[in-house]
Amino acid sequence: AVAAANGNPGVILLARRESVVEAFSETGRNDDALPGIELPQTLKMTVDPTVLSGAAIVLFAMPSQAQQEAARALSAFIGKDADVVTCAKGMERASGRMLTDVLEAELHHRRIGVLSGPGFASDIARGLPTAMVVAAADIDRASFLAGALSGKTFRLYPSSDRTGVQLGGALKNVLAIACGIVEGAGLGESARAALIARGLAEMSRFVLAHGGDPDTVRGLSGLGDLVLTATSHQSRNLRFGVALGQRGSASGRAELVEGAFAASVAARVADGLGVDMPITQAVAAIIDGKTDVTTALDQLMSRPMTRE
């Protein structure tokens, strides 16, 4: 929607359900996803995947665990010269792969980018000021994407560190859950600040182990998104964590909580790589029902002292 609002001609939203397209043509809105928000009149919507063949930029905006399935289903329709950009914040649960690796494996020979950073969909769609980052292996491609998608209220910074940008987005969700747990359990705002700072150190180590730039997570994707989702109740990850902290242990979730997937994937991958990620490990153990909040906190606080 923001790409259409920014004056790009021919922006098409490919929906899965005919009912979404019908509702949009009647109301000019998609109340399922963005209740009450008027979408740009220049936006077109369809369920016909053949529209992808003419697209120069294809944004993959479905949840992380659906990206492979969607790529497989849509691969034949996407042109060979298209830039395909994942907007999801996660890692593939079964394999532990980064989403750029998932898309590269499915969409041979297309350029795969990443869009991430602090921005609630409803804020962006309402035209509130937002700054995010778009990464491509080639910085010139990232600059092209930033120029094509940015507008007066939506500012994209180009980056060539796809690894740092996407892992920042995936891991901040885990830390937002941790901050929610701290809030729900009434552990205080000092504890939240400590989690943000130590969580950022975990992110850096994980990014470095994947060959990315550890400094990337101090930018919009990473610190920026963590500040947003660790403090705003608009965040589904934060709200999920608050409920966990109030109950003391895990139970079901009604909406998409990407960090609940990312916690166990990142914990498993970190174990395999020998990367120290105590907060992520604790969140994964609480969600998987292997420990409770009180025990996890005791373990975090009794870890051997190390230099910051």
Ligand SMILES: NC(=O)C1=CN([C@@H]2O[C@H](COP(=O)(O)OP(=O)(O)OC[C@H]3O[C@@H](n4cnc5c(N)ncnc54)[C@H](OP(=O)(O)O)[C@@H]3O)[C@@H](O)[C@H]2O)C=CC1
């Ligand atoms: N919401 C937000 O504020 C932000 C979200 N993100 C990230 O974007 C990603 C999507 O989040 P969000 O939009 O909130 O999630 P939603 O659960 O709202 O899903 C988004 C869309 O994905 C579609 N979808 C689900 N499964 C599939 C599939 N297998 N194939 C094709 N399409 C599918 C859904 O279609 P249908 O409607 O038919 O179910 C829906 O239209 C997440 O990784 C999230 O972290 C990033 C920044 C901000």
Ligand SMILES: O=C(CO)COP(=O)(O)O
């Ligand atoms: O990533 C987001 C904003 O940057 C959205 O966060 P939630 O998925 O926690 O709602």
